[in-house]
Amino acid sequence: MHTTPDDIQAAITEQIRAYFQTARPAASDCRWPLTSNTIGADETIAVLDVLLSGRITMGQCVAEFEQAWSRFLGVEHSVMVNSGSSANLLAMSALASPIWKTGLRPGDEVIVPAVTWPTTVFPIVQVGCIPVLVDVDADTLNMTPHAVRHAITPKTRAIMPVHLLGNPCDMTEMMRIADEHNLHVIEDCCEAHGARVGDQPVGTFGEMSTFSFYFSHHMTTIEGGMISVREDEKWSNFLLSARSHGWLRQRSDRDHLARLFGQRDDRWLFVTPGYNLRPMELNAAIGLVQLRQMPDFIRQRAELRRTLLEGLADCEDALRLQRELPGHFHSAFAFPMVLRENAPFTRDALRDHLEAGGIETRPVLGGNLARQPAFEHIPWRAYSKLRVADDIDCNGLMIGINPGVTAEQTEYVIERIRAFVRRTGKTRSRGRNEIPTCREPARTHE
Numbered sequence: 001m002h003t004t005p006d007d008i009q010a011a012i013t014e015q016i017r018a019y020f021q022t023a024r025p026a027a028s029d030c031r032w033p034l035t036s037n038t039i040g041a042d043e044t045i046a047v048l049d050v051l052l053s054g055r056i057t058m059g060q061c062v063a064e065f066e067q068a069w070s071r072f073l074g075v076e077h078s079v080m081v082n083s084g085s086s087a088n089l090l091a092m093s094a095l096a097s098p099i100w101k102t103g104l105r106p107g108d109e110v111i112v113p114a115v116t117w118p119t120t121v122f123p124i125v126q127v128g129c130i131p132v133l134v135d136v137d138a139d140t141l142n143m144t145p146h147a148v149r150h151a152i153t154p155k156t157r158a159i160m161p162v163h164l165l166g167n168p169c170d171m172t173e174m175m176r177i178a179d180e181h182n183l184h185v186i187e188d189c190c191e192a193h194g195a196r197v198g199d200q201p202v203g204t205f206g207e208m209s210t211f212s213f214y215f216s217h218h219m220t221t222i223e224g225g226m227i228s229v230r231e232d233e234k235w236s237n238f239l240l241s242a243r244s245h246g247w248l249r250q251r252s253d254r255d256h257l258a259r260l261f262g263q264r265d266d267r268w269l270f271v272t273p274g275y276n277l278r279p280m281e282l283n284a285a286i287g288l289v290q291l292r293q294m295p296d297f298i299r300q301r302a303e304l305r306r307t308l309l310e311g312l313a314d315c316e317d318a319l320r321l322q323r324e325l326p327g328h329f330h331s332a333f334a335f336p337m338v339l340r341e342n343a344p345f346t347r348d349a350l351r352d353h354l355e356a357g358g359i360e361t362r363p364v365l366g367g368n369l370a371r372q373p374a375f376e377h378i379p380w381r382a383y384s385k386l387r388v389a390d391d392i393d394c395n396g397l398m399i400g401i402n403p404g405v406t407a408e409q410t411e412y413v414i415e416r417i418r419a420f421v422r423r424t425g426k427t428r429s430r431g432r433n434e435i436p437t438c439r440e441p442a443r444t445h446e
């Protein structure tokens with residue numbers, strides 16, 4: 001018989017461990033899902049401990065997770081928020097805050113790739129700036145330094161490289177351009193935890209970098225995000241206020257500011273315009289457990305990607321597979337395929353063949369974002385055609401890369417793709433989707 005609350009909690013904990021020894025709930029019944037579930041006994045117990053502690057709003061766990069994340073990445077400060085999208089919104093809000101004399105102002109331009117997740121771009125508009133979409137490279141699927149240079153105008157104030165699907169951008173060159181033109185750099189690393197340029201992790205080049213811990217990412221807090229600040233406390237203090245109503249708490253300059261406004265209660269002192277983008281203790285408790293496992297998850301993802309690339313080498317006449325630049329470590333968020341011009345089949349036929357075999361597919365993120373209906377309602381510019389982005393939009397798809405899949409599953413996926421490419425190669429059936437079936441992109445749109 002359990003007599004004390006601690007005894008009862010220990011018994012529940014034991015039962016949770018017993019449960020996970022017999023079962024791990026899956027995210028999908030598919031043979032090759034887009035996403036797998038990595039939440040296990042330790043995460044469940046960590047959540048229970050928080051709930052039973054009574055301290056359930058943002059507090060100690062969030063602070064510990066932020067410190068652990070800063071150590072992992074090698075940056076000075078990290079601020080946790082409730083999603084990667086919120087991280088991007090807060091980072092842009094930091095650049096554009098009216099509290100700085102030289103902040104970004106309405107109408108200023110920020111350069112972003114045309115192929116990314118929409119909430120890389122929407123925050124630029126939400127702070128009154130204009131996103132300038134640039135085309136991506138057909139092999140890396142990333143925006144190139146060449147395209148960035150071409151897109152710079154006197155109104156350009158920042159660039160936002162996105163390390164697409166775990167593939168690092170050419171950050172050495174991006175930073176050189178930023179230095180030459182005095183531009184801010186925010187790295188969107190929401191899909192690139194653990195990716196590196198040589199030995200340097202992505203997320204440590206720009207002034208700020210953003211990460212997502214949504215369920216399908218390299219590690220998860222279910223929902224959650226982080227903004228990391230390379231060194232400048234000005235940004236981290238701003239982010240701490242702006243994530244939480246604009247108030248003073250947690251800032252390193254709290255005492256100084258409290259003295260300046262000594263007549264007010266400093267617990268209720270609001271020093272910047274703010275939002276409420278706070279995470280919960282529950283998310284951070286899961287994050288602390290997952291962060292310890294992430295290096296192993298990333299190793300498994302990267303190995304799996306290599307196996308897929310090797311297994312599909314003889315399909316490369318028909319399929320373009322994403323490549324990293326020499327010396328870069330790709331941390332394998334997902335596995336994209338884009339039909340080459342001479343592919344003797346359509347993207348939709350390949351997609352249907354994979355789905356029929358229990359292999360989940362999806363488009364390459366938002367495709368060419370300029371084609372998305374939302375972009376009819378927001379200001380944006382492009383200073384060149386977005387040809388590769390269009391190609392990816394019309395002829396690309398991707399499948400999942402997840403830790404914990406078996407060699408048999410991997411063999412099955414490779415064989416199913418190879419069989420399809422071989423068969424349609426012989427029949428010379430109808431070719432890929434023609435790009436002109438999409439609308440012509442506007443050169444500029446405001």
Ligand SMILES: Cc1ncc(COP(=O)(O)O)c(C=O)c1O
Pocket residue numbers: 083084085086088116117119120162188189190191212213214224225
């Ligand atoms: C490149 C990129 N940026 C931002 C986000 C937004 O992250 P979240 O889904 O956590 O809001 C994502 C989501 O996957 C993403 O892939």
